[in-house]
Amino acid sequence: MTTKRMWAAAAAVLACSTLSGGNALGQAAQVFFQAVDDGDIRPLTPEERQGLQDPFFQLVLKNNPAAVKLSDIEGLLQPDATQRRTFVLDEEIRDPVLGQSRRMVLAFDGTNGGIKLDNNVTVSAFFDSDAIPDAW
Numbered sequence: 001m002t003t004k005r006m007w008a009a010a011a012a013v014l015a016c017s018t019l020s021g022g023n024a025l026g027q028a029a030q031v032f033f034q035a036v037d038d039g040d041i042r043p044l045t046p047e048e049r050q051g052l053q054d055p056f057f058q059l060v061l062k063n064n065p066a067a068v069k070l071s072d073i074e075g076l077l078q079p080d081a082t083q084r085r086t087f088v089l090d091e092e093i094r095d096p097v098l099g100q101s102r103r104m105v106l107a108f109d110g111t112n113g114g115i116k117l118d119n120n121v122t123v124s125a126f127f128d129s130d131a132i133p134d135a136w
Helices: 004-019 046-051 055-061 070-077
Strands: 032-034 041-043 084-089 103-108 122-128
Touching: 004 103, 070 122
Parallel strands: none
Antiparallel strands: 032 041, 084 103, 103 122
């Protein structure tokens, strides 16, 4: 499976989780595949699931596809909060005007479930300067 298709599958899972309104919590984990934008969505086969070695898939999507809150995803990737780093990126961050878009990058150190996280897993989240996502 190509990296492009793997990210398409991950995007489909996040979209399905978001559209479910959280009603999927407590149900059997089901991960979906979408080859192209606006294409058909289907469940991943067991063989496709086994073939995905991406750390984000292994630690988050494989068993917790309904996780959509940033704090939940952080905990699944690295339960030890001291092994997480946060960077806020913005070229005009010193501008005092409220309501501006910001981007946060979360990096993870150490290992989780035998998977090396150092320089291997990052998460990017967008927010505005009025409110930071639920990471803390």
